[in-house]
Amino acid sequence: MSLEKFVENALSSWMNAEGPEIDIVLSSRIRLARNFKDFTFPTSFSNEEAKEIIELVKKRTEEEVTPEIGKLELLEIDQLQPLEKRVLVEKHLISPHLVEDSAKSACLLSENEEISIMINEEDHLRIQCLMSGLQLKETLKIANVLDDWIEESIDYAYDEERGYLTSCPTNVGTGLRASVMMHLPGLVLTQQMNNIIPAINQLGLVVRGIYGEGSQALGNIFQISNQITLGKSERDIVEDLTSVVQQIIAQERSARDALARTSHIQLEDRIFRSYGILSNARIIETKEAATCISDVRLGIDLGYIKNISKSILNELMILTQPGFLQKYAGGPLRPHERDIRRAALIRERLNFTEPSSS
């Protein structure tokens, strides 16, 4: 296991694996915010404290977590090249915020990239677990194992009344943010997202476009997460989110059915036009690529396009970002050059097999 592997490999295990409801839910993520007792929070700590915290965690990681999880790899952010940092961000393994103050930060990654623990981001620890499809409960279980494992040797900042103390009071209590990434082209095409978003917000949940804002999400990908971390148990937070997600899945399925029934030829036309663009374009911008990739993925889910892997959306979404494109090119690229490189990469990935119309 090495840094090269994390940077060179485009696919993390959550993108390959076939989790439950994978046609609509791309991934489930759990994040636990934790701080160490008697240390100042990262918003105001000294370099010495930051180093001490990294050392404490480093010592803990000399042992394996459990036989299944194995050992975690520690990466110190200031040892990384700018492009390497960017690639880790694009793979969602670390946040842009962690990179900003890289002299004080580090991260721990598991071999399969399901686990990433950010050290000295907004809180001392951000334990993150990511799995494919809708599996919030299972993901929470792994996060709890990691949490208990760290707590065996390090004291957390915990208050009987307020729970786990965090830098920002929006995370206090459980420190838990559960989120699910969903591909919702049916709801966007039938213009239902504008009604659904306020309804979800009223339940204490947040919806955001993963590569954009609000209902104008790039590639029809939305992230839904809990807002409330205090006064609700971890189990309730995860169960409530899961039940809302299941309702959205049902609505997305019925929107897709309705589209296929009432506008079959228009839908088929749209999907194959997008397929045509992706397999022939010589220059393509992120936005257009995202739209077309979403269409093709819908075409695969509905059976219009066969012989292309379902993970194509996940894979291309990651691969066509600037950091990855430059990693592949072996050096920096100007935006215009990236668009050319992006088009070439997509053609290469799609032309493994020719599609057959149904």
Add this chain to the structure above:
Amino acid sequence: MEKKTEVMICEKCAQEKGEMFMEAGGPGFSINNLLAGLLNMESNIQQTKANAFPKTEERRCPHCHRSYKEFVHIGKFGCAECYKTFNEQLNPILKRVHSGNTAHIGKIPKRIGGTIYLRKQILDLKEVLKVHIDQEEFEKAAEVRDKVRSLEKRYDAQEGGEEL
């Protein structure tokens, strides 16, 4: 303190830069901005109420020296001690952010939380004990009393630094 940097870029680069910031919690408008707004409102209300006391704004955390004013500005605490220092101001903020909740009811850390967990159990059982005595259910009361005693023994042992 967080630094702010201003960059002038063309639309094209903004788009490219935008791709970098797709992660939740990245720069741009976030819950922290909203929170800072809420906190500002809160401190204004506090000010008009309590003019006789030293200004809330100027109170500082003894551990990390962050002032309430700084907290309001950044929307983040400097250390765990801040939760105690600004406890008075905290409830209305937490209620707003966590839809009326101010107390944690989730996970308790296994090791350091051991005594907290025991203490909660003992307090709960003592309540049960009281009910039994009031209703003259003495056999049940005796059972509960024994449980409380054994838990209290464990509690004393843990407080003394011994592992179970």
